Amino acid sequence: DTEVTQTPKHLVMGMTNKKSLKCEQHMGHRAMYWYKQKAKKPPELMFVYSYEKLSINESVPSRFSPECPNSSLLNLHLHALQPEDSALYLCASSQGDGNTGELFFGEGSRLTVL
Amino acid sequence: AQKVTQAQTEISVVEKEDVTLDCVYETRDTTYYLFWYKQPPSGELVFLIRRNSFDEQNEISGRYSWNFQKSTSSFNFTITASQVVDSAVYFCALSEGLIYNFNKFYFGSGTKLNVKP
Numbered sequence: 095d096t097e098v099t100q101t102p103k104h105l106v107m108g109m110t111n112k113k114s115l116k117c118e119q120h121m122g123h124r125a126m127y128w129y130k131q132k133a134k135k136p137p138e139l140m141f142v143y144s145y146e147k148l149s150i151n152e153s154v155p156s157r158f159s160p161e162c163p164n165s166s167l168l169n170l171h172l173h174a175l176q177p178e179d180s181a182l183y184l185c186a187s188s189q190g191d192g193n194t195g196e197l198f199f200g201e202g203s204r205l206t207v208l
Numbered sequence: 209a210q211k212v213t214q215a216q217t218e219i220s221v222v223e224k225e226d227v228t229l230d231c232v233y234e235t236r237d238t239t240y241y242l243f244w245y246k247q248p249p250s251g252e253l254v255f256l257i258r259r260n261s262f263d264e265q266n267e268i269s270g271r272y273s274w275n276f277q278k279s280t281s282s283f284n285f286t287i288t289a290s291q292v293v294d295s296a297v298y299f300c301a302l303s304e305g306l307i308y309n310f311n312k313f314y315f316g317s318g319t320k321l322n323v324k325p
Contacts, residue, residue: 125310136299136315137253144310182251190310196243197313199253 097121098200100185106206109175115203117168117185125149125190126168127197128160131182143168144190175207211235212302214316221290222324229285229319231300237261242276242283243301243313253299259283290323297321 098119107113117126125144129137142150143162151160157179159171168185182204186197213232221227233242244256257267259276267274271288287294300316 127310134318134320136318139312142310142312149310150312184251184253186253188311195311196255196258197253197311198255199245202251204251 098185098187098198100183100200100203102203103201104204104206106208107172107175108208109177111175112171112173114172115170115183115185115205117170117200118166119187119198120166121187121198122165123187123189123198124165125188126162127186127188128168128170129184129186129199131184131202133181137184141170172205175205177207180205180207210316211314212300212316214298214300214319216319217317218320218322220322220324223292224289226286226288227290227321227323229287229298229300229321231283231285231316233281233283233300233302235302235304237304239304241303241311243303244274244283244285245299245301246296247299247318248296256285287321290321292323292325295321295323 101116127142128140130140131137139152140154141160146162146165157174161169182202184202185200188197189195211234216230240261242259245253246256247253257274264276273286275284297318297320299318302314303311
């Protein structure tokens with residue numbers, strides 16, 4: 095079982111809706127990531143939080159708003175999305191304490207925007 | 209320029225065949241890390257291996273083996289006696305050292321492996 099938990103697993107929303115994706119890890123990791131993955135493509139980095147501070151925003155549109163309430167939780171708030179935003183959204187974490195270790199991924203949240 | 213290239217888009221083999229997935233990377237850093245991940249249809253990326261740039265030893269783990277060659281900037285992955293459960297998309301990734309306590313990964317485009325019974 096994955097140690098990074100993402101909810102919901104599936105989400106369908108209209109273009110005017112507001113929804114959130116949630117991610118949780120209890121491995122004591124201090125870096126957390128959001129990736130977007132379209133079908134048959136590699137994951138694309140969206141955001142990185144390091145020690146609860148936003149460290150990287152890969153020029154993501156403002157309709158995606160990340161939040162890191164504490165070191166175990168990562169949210170992605172969604173508002174006024176477009177159909178082309180439909181994708182698998184993957185959360186990941188890494189130790190982030192000077193150890194260049196692997197990323198641990200969750201199973202993802204599959205988002206469909208109608 | 210693409211930092212990680214996986215030229216094989218899709219490979220199909222019959223169970224028990226050996227298969228090698230190719231990965232070529234590009235970096236100017238002397239310290240870097242290479243990874244392989246497996247992504248089954250469920251979606252989660254499963255970590256398989258990490259290699260740092262100072263360790264060119266090949267590694268074997270059960271039916272899996274990895275061949276790291278700095279001279280050709282390659283980090284290839286071989287599955288011996290493939291099984292249907294090996295069917296997945298495999299990603300090679302590069303991290304150019306630690307940046308302020310997090311890793312920025314560059315993923316290859318992935319190779320889809322189909323293992324038929």
